[in-house]
Amino acid sequence: MVFKFDHNNLNVANLERSVAFYRDALGLQETRRHEADDGSFILVFLGDGITSHRLEITWLRDMDRPYNLGDNEFHLAFTCDDFAAAYERHTAMNCICYENPDMGIYFIADPDGYWLEIIPEK
Secondary structure, three states, X not given: OOOOOOXXXXXXXXXXXXXXXXXXXXXXXXXXXXXXXXXXXXXXEEEOOOOOOEEEEEEEOOOOOOOOOOOOOOOEEEEEOOHHHHHHHHHHHOOEEEEEOOOOEEEEEOOOOOEXXXXXXX
């Protein structure tokens, strides 16, 4: 029996704002979309065009409050082949929420407050 990663999910308050953020901040592109027949939810799968891993972002029509992210101790991590250019882009987007220069990493926050770790490619 073999298990492989397929995707991660994050729920979002504003689907199009999140799709635009992930495109602009990380270069992710929509690979698939599923809309419930009754309009109660929309799933959008985003990919990097390199790996088979997908980020599924889910919009729920009836969600009437911001998502409770607790202590926000979980995160997704992305490597980048041009760390300096990524840092410059994210600085311009004003989305850097935490930096750890000793480890050589930083985090950005998406529009819903989820943290995304940016790591230089080794």
